[in-house]
Amino acid sequence: MTASLLTADPTIIFRMPLKLTIPPPGSTIRYSHFDGSGDALALARLAQSAKPVAIIAASALAAQRLLEEIPFFAPELRTYLLPDWETLPYDNFSPHQDLISERLATLYQLMSGTCDILIVPVTTALYRMLPREYLAAHTFFLKRGETFDLGGLRNQMTFAGYTHVTQVLSPGEYSLRGGLVDLFPMGSPLPYRIDLLDNEIESIRTFDVDTQRSVYPVSEIRLLPAREFPFDEDGRSRFRVNFREKFEGDSSRSRIYKDISKGATPAGIEYYLPLFFSHTATLFDYLPQTMLLCLHHEIYPAAENFWRDTQSRYQLLRGDSDRPLLPPGELFVTTDAFFGALKSYPRVEIPSKPQGSSNTQNFTKSLPPLQIDRRADNPAERLASFIPEFASRYQSSGGRILLLAEGLGRRELILDHLKQYGLCPDICESYVHFLAGTGSFMLCVAPLHSGFILSAEGIAFITESELYARHLHGRRERDSRKATAVGDAMLRDLSEIKTGDPVVHEQHGIGRYLGLISMDVGEGATEFLSLEYEGGDKLYVPVSQLHLIGRYSGAAPEAAPLHKLGSGQWDKAKRKAMQQVRDTAAELLNLYAQRTARLGRAFGFKLHDYEAFVEGFGFDETPDQAAAIDAVIEDLTSGKPMDRLICGDVGFGKTEVALRAAFVAVADGTQVAVLVPTTLLAEQHFQNFSDRFSLIADEWPIKIAELSRFRSAKEQTQALTGLENGQIDIVIGTHKLIQRGLKFKNLGLVIIDEEHRFGVRQKEQLKSLRTEVDVLTLTATPIPRTLAMSLEGLRDFSVIATAPQRRLAIKTFVSRFSEGVIREACLRELKRGGQIYFLHNEVGTIQPMHDKLARLLPEAHIQIAHGQMRERELEHVMKDFYQQRSNLLLCTTIIETGIDVPTANTIIINRADRFGLAQLHQLRGRVGRSHHQAYAYLLVPEEEALGTQARKRLEAIQTMEELGAGFYLAMHDLEIRGAGEVLGESQSGEMQEIGFSLYTTMLDAAVQSLKEGKEPDMQHPLGVATEINLHVPALLPDDYCSDIHERLVLYKRMANCMHDDQLDDLQGELIDRFGLLPNPVRTLLDCHHLRIAAKPLGITRIEASIDAIQLQFIPNPPVNATKIVGLIQRSREYELSGPDRLKIRVKITEVTERVKRIKSLLNELSDKTH
Secondary structure (H helix, E strand, O other): OHHHHHOOOOOOOOOOOOOOOOOOOOOEEEOOOOOOOHHHHHHHHHHHHOOOEEEEEOOHHHHHHHHHHHHHHOOOOOEEEOOOOOOOOOOOOOOOHHHHHHHHHHHHHHHOOOOOEEEEEHHHHOEOEOOHHHHHHOOEEEEOOOEOOHHHHHHHHHHOOOEEOOOOOOOOEEEEEOOEEEEEOEOOOOOEEEEEEOOEEEEEEEEOOOOOOEEEEEOEEEEEOOOOOOOOHHHHHHHHHHHHHHOOOOHHHOHHHHHHHHOOOOOOHHHHHHHHOOOOEOHHHHOOOOOEEEEEOOHHHHHHHHHHHHHHHHHHHOOOOOOOOOOHHHHEOOHHHHHHHHOOOOEEEEOOOOOOOOOOOOOEEOOOOOOOOOOOOOOOHHHHHHHHHHHHHOOOOOOEEEEEEOOHHHHHHHHHHHHHOOOOOEEOOOHHHHHHOOOOEEEEEOOOOOOEEEOOOOEEEEEHHHHOOOOOOOOHHHHOOHHHHHHHHHHHHHHOOOOOOEEEEOOOEEEEEEEEEEEEOOOOEEEEEEEEOHHHOEEEEEHHHHHHEEEOOOOOHHHOOOOOOOOOHHHHHHHHHHHHHHHHHHHHHHHHHHHHHOOOOOOOOOHHHHHHHHOOOOOOOOHHHHHHHHHHHHHHHOOOOOEEEEEEOOOOOHHHHHHHHHHHHHHOOOEEEEEOOOHHHHHHHHHHHHHHHHOOOOOOOOOEEEEOOOOOHHHHHHHHHHHHHOOOOEEEEOHHHHOOOOOOOOEEEEEEEOHHHOOHHHHHHHHHHHOOOEEEEEEOOOOHHHHHHHHOOOOEEEEEOOOOOOOOOOEEEEEEOOHHHHHHHHHHHHHOOOEEEEEOOOHHHHHHHHHHHHHHOOOOOEEEEOOOOOHHHHHHHHHHHHOOOOOEEEEOHHHHHOOOOOOEEEEEEEOHHHOOHHHHHHHHOOOOOOOOOOEEEEEEOOHHHOOHHHHHHHHHHHHOOOOOOHHHHHHHHHHHHOOOOOOOOOOOHHHHHHOHHHHHHHHHHHHHHHHOOOOOOOOOOOOOOOEEEOOOOOOOOOOOOOOHHHHHHHHHHHHHOOOHHHHHHHHHHHHHHHOOOOHHHHHHHHHHHHHHHHHHHOEEEEEEOOOEEEEEEOOOOOOOHHHHHHHHHHOOOEEEOOOOEEEEEOOOOOHHHHHHHHHHHHHHHHOOOO
16 A cells, blocks of 8 residues: 555656756745655755745744754754734733744844844734834943943943843843843843943853843843833933824823833834834845745735735724824734736746646655554554555655654653564664755654655655654644643642651651651662651662652641551551541442432533534644543533533633533533623623624524623513513522522532632522522632532533743742832733732722822822722723723722733732632732743732741742642642541541541552442552562662652652553653663662552562572452462473562573563463453
């Protein structure tokens, strides 16, 4: 089959090398279509013979792909991308600082002639830009050893638009502290710290923004201007003059004009760029006249569409007198002018599809199907037959194959897999090495998106996309962490552990953790966890056995009940807990059975309709989000009633899950009720649902109603009647929805948003609904009790813990109340045109606070919002804030479940010590909803005045900065407060005794065995723990991973792996992060592979020295006894030593051989034993 795919006739093919002709100025050459990533190779070859080259791409996505791929084929060429602002024309928020920084850096390289390949999306090329002379005049250099004038620098920085702050966090900021100057230049990935000796620059070092620690020294810095327009006095006065000329009417009434006059930069000011200059430049002003242009794919329709969209946006938004708009012709180059300007340059065109009557030569071909089929007898059959076939067909010109992995870790894994399939590629370091080598089948690391055959030179490039059918390029890193969210939560328990914290050892009880120590017990150094028990006894646990250890949570760390080693106290506590676990598990199963016995509705829908609805979602789903959506749809289409909790951080796309569930329910002819805690949220959901369902209104005219205080009594009565007679499909409302006497004609699904805001009584009312209808609950921080229930499997549970791309974690600072901190925090936000929440939770003193802030921040427009205001007034304030008429909202916790304001990216919480963890997290999640860096400042009184719980909560929220922390915070809360036993009244006695995480693990195991119809094992509640000793060091050496903390986390992650695939992923991650594996790490991974294989066989210990291998079994192991007898009869190597041990007398010096021997023995024992 493969043969016919390559060519029709079996003749041997002779090829000429790939030679691309370069056109003279003013003319065009059109190449044929290139398959796969062949266009990147062609462009790299072209640039090597005719640099500099500018590639104008049809989309930002294609530009990004070429930026990743071209350097693989031509690493010596300096390739730069001119990124887009990533805002829509006339948007009223500003591009991210990093983008502006990258744009300025690229324009500077282009201007100074140090750019060999420029890649620019056509829509970006249409924007008018800052003139060359502005960029040249505002760029300056600082070198080590130069004399340095502080006053001059300050003027120069202000002139270039940099801001003075106390701590440098983002590009465009600087700070002066005595003899130290911190600078974050535009176009630089890291900030710099300059050390002065008198007035000479003694040293320049880069430093890390998060730790503020120095990283490495450099000899000079290039400082680009901080913005794409001048913001000094001259620039601002030119703006005002031009503004008055351009727009009629009283300009002093326009907010943009007022803000610029005050020295603030309003969001979206970039779309007034021409007003800052006497003339603007276009991309062509930066390109040399002889530069070769490559028009990549169909740029003409892309430019046309952009113009059409821009004009319609202009017509739509031009009526706002507060924000008058410049006509599109002044901000963008027209398509005619753009394509006219192209004509004088030499041009090359690369089409995206094969052209019908093209008489040009085809340089590339597509690959035949090569997927690896994991279920086949020979998974790599297609690849194995393709290799010799290809070699013979192209033997005169090479017939070589290059296989490309995405990273070092993936390369090693693919190599291992291929070796198992009997294929042995040679490793090469780069494309240059490949060309210099002669191997016919080689493996390399490269970011290519898809493979192709370069028929001109007889080379085939194969990427992971061809081998693994479901592979998504570049998603590996994010995916590898996807399904581990829930498991990781239990695992984090160890990542946050500090010396002195209590931990639980499954066989010895609760002790205190003293740290990681390295000891040599005669077989090379090994790392141990040192634990101290009651009475000062020490226990050393080898790192390969970390699966026996969990963090103790259930009481305050200082009050944890420590056990004495060797006293039966722990066994007694464990037995008591186990009995309770068994009873709880039986009750749980009973509940399960009742729920499963009740028949829910199995929703049916057409995939075609569903896909039409999904198209309205303009983003890529994150892996977790996709998993949650699949789980919900599976629940809905199965016959049992759904009761699922979706736990995802604020802004991670929970609403999308709800929208899709609602669609499935409505498509099957039932009604949906969406229950929310506040009126504002009801309004926002109503907007969201209406917007999404309006996109499919032609085929599905769905009627949506809202029940809340924003609706008049008449509207509400109409809605109620509509629900009863079935005219209304979706109703969104506050707790009015669960009032008595409300009837639905055919209710199929209830969606509860922000569950933690409802009280127990309302939840009970909802529970009565649960017996008949499907329930979907959304929350960012589940209350500990619901979390405990979900973890114990009473309710189904999905966690969305991966952030949408380009979202940044919220930087959180805890500090004492000080006017300086508040002023700097607010100015940092106002400077980038954003908005601020200032949370002050006492209505009585909110007015004095307003006066204080007004005095402190004369440049801010401040408004007050709290729950005691009149309905209309509150709505008015919120709408003003949403429409950016005010930029500082002084409010109470009323905003906790408020509306999303993407431009509000700083929150200041006064007296943060008075809030619970979940609440602090929820409040902090009001900011950071776009791709801007968000900041949260928690203001607290003096350290001494804080209670221990308050201090713990603040520490927790400050360390949980990463996105997706909501779920983990609830875990923390469980620990600070304890969860209480799930069903019973006895709140948390047994749980306290053995710790929360061990309790839940035991419960899971008990439920599992009861489900399988077996009695839970009272002796080994968590199954068999296998100890493995290979008599060689098995650890992460200090010189491989130097951070103790990091090592501990990695050890625990290995111990938590339950399948070989998880270990493979972890191995890939280790190689990517720390380099190729040294022997002790390989041995450690082997130990875990053996542990996974030995557990189902009931093996408790494997000893493998040079002289012999010994396996020890539990009493009555699940192994076929005849197998063991057979082994002993077959060979004299095998013997029984004692009733539960099997010994193999065999001398094996190499560890890897020993591991192979044990694996084959385990396979033999497990084979056909079930």
